[in-house]
Amino acid sequence: MVVDDQGSMRAMIRHALQDLGFRDIRDKAEAAEALEAVRTDRVHLILSDYNMPGMDGLEFLRAVRADPVIGKTAFIMLTGAADRTVVQEAATLGVNNYVVKPFAPAALKEKIERVFGELT
Structure with a gap:
């Protein structure tokens, strides 16, 4: 699940994930909407922007970690x-990793591999 209020950033991340071999990629523009989606249709990875209107990335992370099912x-x-301070x-709050924008697809791959192990 890619969560970012900027459509162009969501598209760039989606493309990078596809290039890394991910196939089932969902995205949302708002954290609150993403939280509901993840609760009803579980995902293995959330990539979330920090600076978003409404619920920011830290509030979203806090809500995910507090949920017994998706925590x-x-x-x-x-x-x-x-x-x-954000990092x-x-x-x-239990974030698995972070990426500073702008970033290259190789940096995203490295951060994901640190969480899941080597991607094949």
């Missing part, structure tokens, strides 16, 4: 800047 879902945070809070 263990792998979660990678996308941030527009290497803001140390530290995300780590405290």
Whole structure:
């Protein structure tokens, strides 16, 4: 599940994931909508932007981790800047990894492999 309020960023991430071999890729523009979707149709990985209107990425991560059903879902945070406080809070909340935007597809692959192991 790719969650980002910018359609162009969702499309770029979707394309990068397809190039890495992912086939069932869903996306949402809002974290609240994504949370409901993940609760009803589980996913293995959430890639979420931090800076979004409404529910931001940290609030989304907090809600995912608090849910007994989806709480263990792998979660990678996308941030527009290497803001140390955001990264530290995300780590405290149990984020699996983070990626600073803009990023190359190779960087995304590396972060995903750190969570799941080598992609084939």
